[in-house]
Amino acid sequence: MTTATITTTRQSTPSATPATSAPPATSATAAVRLAHGDGWFTVCDRGLLTPGRGVSVLLPDGDQAAVFLDRSGRVHAVGNRDPFTGAYVLARGLLGSAGGRPFVASPLLKQRFDLTTGACLDDEDVSVPVFAVRVE
Amino acid sequence: MPEPTFDPSAMAAHPSDRGRARAAVPDAPAGAPTIVVVGHGMVGQRFLEELAERGLTPEAGGARVVVLCEEPRPAYDRVRLSSYFDGRGPDDLSLVEPDFMARHGIELRVGDPATAVDRAGRTVTARSGAVFPYDTLVLATGSYPYVPPVPGRDARGCFVYRTIEDLRAIEAYAKGAATGAVVGGGLLGLEAAGALKGLGLATHVVEFAPRLMPVQVDEGGGAALLRTVEGLGLTVRTGVGTREVTVDGSGAVSGMALSDGSSLAVDLVVFSAGVRPRDELARECGLALGERGGIAVDEECRTSDPAVFAIGECALAADGRVYGLVAPGYEMARTAAEAVAGGRSAFTGADLSTKLKLLGVDVASFGDAHGASEGALDVVYSDARSGVYKKLVVGPDGTLLGGVLVGDAESYGTLRSLTGSVLPVAPEELVLPAGAGGGPVALGPAALPDEAVVCSCHNVTKGAIRAHGSLPEVKKCTKAGTGCGSCLKLIGQLMPPPADAGLCGCFPHSRSEVYEIVRTLRITSFSALLDGHGREEARGGDGCEVCKPVVGSVIASLAPTVGASGYVLDGEQAALQDTNDHFLANLQRNGSYSIVPRIPGGEITPEKLIVIGEVARDFGLYTKITGGQRIDLFGARVDQLPLIWSRLVEAGFESGHAYGKSLRTVKSCVGRTWCRYGVQDSVRMAIDLELRYRGLRAPHKLKSAVSGCARECAEARGKDFGIIATAEGWNLYVGGNGGAAPRHADLLAQDLSDAELVRLIDRFLMFYIRTADRLERTSAWLERIDGGLDHVRDVVVHDALGLCGELERLMADHVAGYRDEWAETINDPDRLRRFVSFVNAPDAPDPSVRFVPERDQVKPDLELLAGPVLAVRTLEGTVSR
Structure with missing residues (x-):
């Protein structure tokens, strides 16, 4: 398997918001937004997310993001494309945590990606982009 | 009475084998020596392996090697011959890797025994008429069963117990018999008796000596063994000989007249009164023999003709003994190979230690078991009630000389290895049971010196074993444990303990422990389980991709019992399922899914076939017939799954659970x-x-098959549970597997009625689900668990643990609680919500899932996925980025 390296270019966000949303200060009906282009792209209501699972998001430029809700209520977003297979499936992986850090395991070949940095935990040469998230 | 068996039809049946073997032989270099091996039993095969290891085979540029084999098949494991009756076929017993002969360029001629040796001309003639010149001749002809010269010994219904053909003949004859007798109460005799009992015959054992197993055990051991064997329902007569086998008018066995004037009415007789060396070839060509037979050899295993070696049971070793055990035979094979290689090695005698499980009874003897050494003293523990007898033979200075263990041979490995050294503790402490007197002394393997021989079949010391980190590695590198297997337990104890048997970084428990926690505490949520029972550092976290599906599966298996929802996508369980279970379909490499409707038993109406065809056509799906007699539909987008299933459910289909760790197909x-x-x-x-x-959730997928007769067209023995019809009912086989690690299933029970069959499968599956590790198929599980198949049979057939009632209840709960996951999904808008490609664009199809044509169908467009940057469609239209 060839491994494509993807640099995380979308870390530069419109504001100094952390890449991951804070624990739920807002109600379940709050909107989940991703940093995209020059602004914040509204994805869905937070209530549509299931703890421990992800959803796919189609971005205005045709790219895809995978958005997750962890057990403590934080929302995370990374690129949906699995760099090991090229398939847009990371949103369908299982969310887990290791050493207190959340990760998603690809549903295809099970490589794990840190949801806060995008780094692959099983291959240091590979990463996925991370999107800054706001829940408001 | 059949002679040592030879099936004439086998010669005709195997010409291609012989042709192949010949064709595989490279042209021997001019003047290259030829080694002819006569006999391809366990020792003959070992000799070939020893040659190969020394680079003496043709492929390695060594000699031409020709092997003449009397039996119709290559060497097999005669030590485990009786396991043929447990359903192991000749292939399972084979000792020869399928490509061994071809790989080494060895010419094996099965069903073509040697008939004459011309030592002056240095040629061997085979039964087929072929003549082979030799430079070195190795006789590994083994032995034949001794049949006492009593009248009637040739009658129909008389057998010996030596080859697979013998066992087949016994099996066939036993079908028309009610009572059988075994002449000889030694090791093989008791094996044969166990086999007859297993075939449903009332079984007698007649032993001329005053006790059972006279060679291995002493009087006390024999008495303990006798009680236990009689307790199993066998009738034993010791101290009597067989005077005559009586015959009815048709020439078939009708009974036996014994030396004490009594008689037995029997339909079948198996002679197992010892073996004699097969030395007739040697005799005819004038080699020196022992007074009572056996081809005389020196310490290098050379006969009186330096160009001829004899090894194994046909040889009379330099110490004046004929060895009937496999370990000394292997040692002789090694010695002879070393001599052929030009090295020096000597076989001066061997350890006769043995440990066996006969009829479920542990019997072991080692060293000077009979206390024949001068000044030897016995230390004996005997408990007639529980059938345990232990004797240690100790020298005047406290040196352990040998011993006998009956009924409990736990300490055999350690004691045998300590033989010859002064015991570190008082000997009585080693034979007393736990809890007696001053308490048990666990003389663990730690007490062994590094030079103690742990595996006597391969002469491997404790030090050599400790150099390796795992049992598989030890087996591979040292061969220890691959002979008789009696040292496996000790080797296991010598291995470092596993770092942590926990499931993953979140749970310190194995899957079966998790199962017990969920079951007994009736836990229905992952977070409750993790926070209450997970590792300290993982509590409060999200779990991981390893434990979540395991817990999901366990809760699903126990759903009706613990009060959880049986629907795998409900509540918190939704977050535990692998993507396949989450979307009730199988994820394929481009992110699309495949669909397998259930087609029970592979039976389908034309109407339903048409529906599948129409659905596949309408949704552009690729169709393929599976190996499980179903139809797989590939290439569905996640948003298409409910639409496709609406059509399938309407036509009467239900989920085939191809996506789950659950029953696939029968x-x-x-x-x-x-x-x-x-x-x-x-x-x-x-x-x-x-x-x-x-719908039954299990540690791994489950496959099954039912064959309507012994021709086995459904390949049931390659399944987790396979059923083969008999005239009387059904035989149930378990633990089979295909795939990367093929394994034939073992016979669990036979001639079952429909109800008995279902009850046994209920128990078997639930016991597996309860005790197996994560992703452990039944085949690996059966090999791993303590006691193996026997233990499983004890639990699910004989209810040894008193679990069967509960196992059956659990299955009844499952059957009553089953609902079709797809029917439930398409009728529930809440559940349907997840089946969209995008949460923010529910109606947009995923543009990355595309297909290209191939052979009139479609396949994934992988080029689309290949590059790091992708041409994709925006919400408005296609753009290139």
């Missing part, structure tokens, strides 16, 4: 209904079983 042949050979209705049984166990 294959069947067409059975008695159509097939002229079928003896039962295999299709009906397959459908019944598939509908009973559908």
Whole structure:
């Protein structure tokens, strides 16, 4: 398997918001937004997310993001494309945590990606982009 | 009375084998020596392996090697011969890797025994007439069963117990017999008696010596063994000889007259009164023999002709003994190979230690078991009630000289290895049971010196074993444990303990422990389980991709019992399932899914076939027939799954659970209904079983099949549970597997009625689900668990743990609680919500899932996925980025 390296270019966000949303200060009906282009792209209501699972998001430029809700209520977003297979499936992986850090395991070949940095935990040469998230 | 068996038809049946073997032989270099091996039993095969290791085979540029084998098949494991009756076929017993002969360029001629040796001309003539010149001749002809010269010994119904053909003949004859007798109460005799009992015969054992196993055990051990064997329902007569086998008018066995004037009415007699060396070839060509037979050899295993070696049971070793055990035979094979290689090695005698499980009783003897050494003293513990007898023979200075263990041979490995050294503790402490007197002394393997021999078959010391980190590694590198297997327990104890048997970084428990926690505490949520029972550092976290599906599966298996929802996508369980279970379909490499509707038993109406065809056509799906007699539909987008299933459910289909760690399919042949050979209705049984166990969540997938007769067209023995019809009912086989690690299933029980069969499968599956590790198929599970198949049989057939009632209840709960996951999904808008490609664009199809044509169907467009940057479609239209 060839491994494509993807640099995380979308870390530069419109504001100094952390890449991951804070624990739920807002109600379940709050909107989940991703940093995209020059602004914040509204994805869905937070209530549509299931703890421990992800959803796919189609971005205005045709790219895809995978958005997750962890057990403590934080929302995370990374690129949906699995760099090991090229398939847009990371949103369908299982969310887990290791050493207190959340990760998603690809549903295809099970490589794990840190949801806060995008780094692959099983291959240091590979990463996925991370999107800054706001829940408001 | 058959001579040592030879099946003439085998010669005709195997010409291609011989042709192949010959063709595989490279042209021997001019003047290259030729080694002819006569006999291809366990020792003959070991000799070939020793040659190969020394680079003496043709492929390695060594000698031409020709092997003449009397039996119709290559060497097999005669030590485990009786396991043939447990359902192991000749292939399972084979000792020869399939490509061994070809790989080494060895010419093996099965069914073509040597008939004459011309030592002056240095040639061997085979029965086929072929003549082979030799430079070195190795006789490994083994032995033949001794049949006492009593009248009637040739009658129909008289057998010996030596080859697979013998066992087949006994099996066939036993079908028309009610009572059998074994002449000889030694090791093989008791094995044969166990086999007759297993075939349903009332069984007598007649032993001329005053006790059972006179060679291995002493009087006390024999008495303990006798009580236990009689307790198993066998009738034992010791101290009597057989005077005559009586025959009825048709020439068949009708009984036995014994030396004490009594008689027995029996239909079948197995002679197992010892073996004699097969030395007739040697005798005819003038080699020196012992007074009582056996080809005399020196310490290098050379006969009186330096160009001829003799090894194994046909040889009379330099110490004046004929060895009937396999370990000394292997040692002789090594010695002779070393001599052929030009090295020096000597076989001066061997350890006769043995440990066996006969009829479920542990019997072991080692060293000077009979206390023949001068000044030897016995230390004996005997408990007639529990059938345990232990004796240690100790020298005047406290040196352990040998011993006998009956009924409890736990300490055999350690004691045998300590033989010859002064015991570190008082000997009585080693034979007393736990809890007696001053308490048990666990003389663990730690007490052994590094030079103690742990595996006597391969002469491997404790030090050599400790150099390796795991049992598989030890087996591979040292061969220890691959002979008789009696040292495996000790080797296991010498291995470092596993770092942590926990499931993953979140749970310190194995899967079966998690199962017990969920079951007994009735836990229905992952977070409750993790926070209450997970590792300290993982509590409060999200779990991981390893434990979440395991817990999801365990809760699903126990759903009706613990009060959880049986629907795998409800509540918190939704977050535990792998993507396949989450979307009730199988994820394929481009992010699309495949769909497998259930087709029970592989039976389908034309109407339903048409529906599948129409659905596949309408949604552009790629269709392929699976190995499990179903139809797989590939290439569905996640948002298409509910639409496709609406059509399928409407036509009467339900989920095939191809996505789950659950029952896949129960294959069947067409059975008695159509097939002229079928003896039962295999299709009906397959459908019944598939509908009973559908949806059952397990540690791994489960496959099954039902064959309507012994021709086995459904390949049931390659399945987790396979059923083969008999004239009387059904035989149940378990633990089979295909795939990367093929394994033939083992016979669990035979001639079952429909109800008995279902009850046993219920128990078997639930016991597996309860005790197996994560992703452990039944085949690996059966090999791993303590006691193996015997233990499983004890639990699920004989209810040794008193669990059967509960196992059956659990299965009844499952059957009553089954609902079709797809029917439930398409009728529930809440559940349907997840089946969209995008949460923010529910109606947009995923542009990354595309297909290109191939052979009139479609395949994933992988080029689309290949590059790091992708041409994709925006919400408005296609753009290139």
